[in-house]
Amino acid sequence: MTLKFNPRYVQALVLVVCMSLASCNQDVRPRQLDGTWELKSVNKVPADPGTTWEFEKDGGFKNCQDGDCFEGSWEWEERGEELEIEYIDNFGDNYRFSFEVDMLDKEVFEGEVVIDGDLYLVAFERD
Secondary structure, eight states, rough: OOOOOHHHHHHHHHHHHOOOOOHHHHHHHHHHHOOOEEEEEEEEEEOOOTEEEOOTTTTEEEETTTTTEEEEEEEETTTTTEEEEEEEEETTTTEEEEEHHHHHHHHEEEEEEETTTEEEEEEEEOO
């Protein structure tokens, strides 16, 4: 007995697997981001200790540096590859920027952000 594969079934199976992996990625990313992260470096230069970002699953965050804190919101864009950040600082100025995520796992969070035309490579570790 020979086993024959219908190309249409194989294509359909590949499509279903790809769609399920893509939808899983969107569900996993917020859970991976959830928690407190300490800034370790900016442009590969060690950062001063004490800067933390606490991300919540519901899209809120709190950023603290040396006891000075502000809150804002975040959301995933581009299928979990870009993080949109929005906040109002202590002076009432509104900020919105995109954080391109290069790596996010249980312990490391790295990416690129452009602020006022300058590119910053930032790296965080779970606190």
